[in-house]
Amino acid sequence: MSQRQRLSHCLIFDSINFVGGSKIATQEMLRLKKCQNNRFSVVTANKEYWLNSQFAKQENVSVYGVPTIAFLAKCHHGIGFWLHQLFMTVVLAFYWLKLPRIDQMLGSSGPGMDMPLYVLNTLVNASIIQLIHGPVGASRSIGYCLTKANHVFYLGSAKPSIEKALATFFLSSSEASIVREKIDAYLHGAHYKTFVNGLPSEQWPSQCQYDKPSVFWCASLLRWKGLDLLVEVSRSISHMVDYHTQVCFIRPKNKALPVSEAPQQVEHFSWHEMPDNLNEIRQSANVFVSTSHNEPFGLSILEAMAAGMCVVIPRDNAYWDQVLEHNVNCIKYDACDVNSLTNALLYATSDITLIKQVGKAAQVVAQDYQAHAAYDEIACTLCQPSCESDCVEASKGEAQL
Numbered sequence: 001m002s003q004r005q006r007l008s009h010c011l012i013f014d015s016i017n018f019v020g021g022s023k024i025a026t027q028e029m030l031r032l033k034k035c036q037n038n039r040f041s042v043v044t045a046n047k048e049y050w051l052n053s054q055f056a057k058q059e060n061v062s063v064y065g066v067p068t069i070a071f072l073a074k075c076h077h078g079i080g081f082w083l084h085q086l087f088m089t090v091v092l093a094f095y096w097l098k099l100p101r102i103d104q105m106l107g108s109s110g111p112g113m114d115m116p117l118y119v120l121n122t123l124v125n126a127s128i129i130q131l132i133h134g135p136v137g138a139s140r141s142i143g144y145c146l147t148k149a150n151h152v153f154y155l156g157s158a159k160p161s162i163e164k165a166l167a168t169f170f171l172s173s174s175e176a177s178i179v180r181e182k183i184d185a186y187l188h189g190a191h192y193k194t195f196v197n198g199l200p201s202e203q204w205p206s207q208c209q210y211d212k213p214s215v216f217w218c219a220s221l222l223r224w225k226g227l228d229l230l231v232e233v234s235r236s237i238s239h240m241v242d243y244h245t246q247v248c249f250i251r252p253k254n255k256a257l258p259v260s261e262a263p264q265q266v267e268h269f270s271w272h273e274m275p276d277n278l279n280e281i282r283q284s285a286n287v288f289v290s291t292s293h294n295e296p297f298g299l300s301i302l303e304a305m306a307a308g309m310c311v312v313i314p315r316d317n318a319y320w321d322q323v324l325e326h327n328v329n330c331i332k333y334d335a336c337d338v339n340s341l342t343n344a345l346l347y348a349t350s351d352i353t354l355i356k357q358v359g360k361a362a363q364v365v366a367q368d369y370q371a372h373a374a375y376d377e378i379a380c381t382l383c384q385p386s387c388e389s390d391c392v393e394a395s396k397g398e399a400q401l
Contacts, residue, residue: 007039007060010104010382011095011126015088015113017045017068018252019274020220021299022133025197026108029131029375031055032200033382041099043092066091089116093123102126104382111145111165112137118145129153129381134296135161143169147186153378156194157296157319163187196319197297198374199366205307206283210356213349215245216285216309218278218300219292223258226291226336231266233342238267243349246281248272282307286355287348293335294318302369305329305362310355312341312348329361 012030016023023046030040031054039060042050047065050056056063072084096102105121107114107130117128132154136142143165146152154162163183170179186192199205219225227249234245247269249262263271275281282288288304288311295301295318304311313320314335324330333344348355 008103012042012106014044014108027053029378032379089119092120111142132158138164140169152192198369198371200371208286208307213243214285215287218248220250221259227260229291305366308359308363310358
């Protein structure tokens with residue numbers, strides 16, 4: 001590359017201040033970029049996470065913090081929400097004045113959280129790449145953003161909510177008879193693509209043990225993740241079992257959404273808040289319990305499958321419920337049902353041979369979710385146009401490995 005050639009500059013906006021599956025997946029997508037003539041600036045509410053990420057250890061990556069106004073960050077609608085969006089827009093405008101010219105902007109949290117990018121883009125006129133890791137709100141403003149993004153990559157489970165957001169926007173200015181046609185024009189357009197999450201081969205979870213049954217739960221404390229369900233079930237059967245349960249959790253910050261209490265006094269439970277040795281803890285167990293309802297994807301489920309664990313998941317028509325088969329590569333229970341989860345947990349922990357058989361079958365499925373393949377198209381989109389041919393060649397090389 002010529003010394004005088006300007007590096008293409010991508011601004012990444014991350015307004016969520018706690019670590020979850022979407023942030024981890026976004027970091028991995030960025031880490032897998034194939035072009036070298038790009039520079040990246042991450043503007044984030046969680047500076048510590050990004051500074052310690054593998055992506056930030058690469059060349060031409062800078063991380064900048066966003067100050068948090070706690071009471072505004074908790075507002076998800078009304079005037080508080082719009083004041084928060086205005087504040088974030090002002091912060092982004094400050095960085096726009098400070099940083100080199102911006103060519104691309106990546107929204108990592110969905111259009112509802114990334115709306116300041118679209119406001120800023122009236123000044124910047126950059127290409128916007130929007131990632132959607134879960135359902136979006138049905139509002140005109142979100143629908144508007146979805147029509148302005150140059151590239152939209154979304155989990156398949158988010159499609160119904162995207163349709164509703166687009167419909168809400170189009171109905172405000174178009175005849176109802178042509179709204180469906182307009183929605184399809186976007187969803188079937190070349191710039192709208194679905195994706196699934198994947199795991200990097202160099203960080204593949206270690207093989208779990210098959211010596212004796214042991215349960216593992218891993219998620220944030222957001223109430224919909226269902227920790228309370230696991231606690232209720234475990235307390236009711238504590239006198240019947242001798243297995244141990246490891247609970248690894250992330251404590252959300254500045255969230256208006258309800259959260260579960262942790263740690264709690266539960267027999268045979270060990271609690272770990274954002275442990276550094278997550279892989280070792282998972283390795284010591286062999287039955288993974290998901291209590292989330294309608295999980296958009298479930299990265300922790302995939303990690304458990306990759307480790308050869310017997311995964312216990314709800315029947316809720318979410319992603320893994322559609323992919324996995326009961327008694328073959330998972331154990332299923334009726335979502336949010338205490339009795340059903342009780343029976344499933346007792347069944348799954350009753351026989352180490354069953355655990356190994358189901359876990360090994362799940363491990364085979366997990367092999368199809370390699371990060372370099374799952375995020376290849378997103379990684380290529382992050383390359384500036386002048387190096388797209390290099391990106392294609394790199395992809396071909398990986399396909400031959």
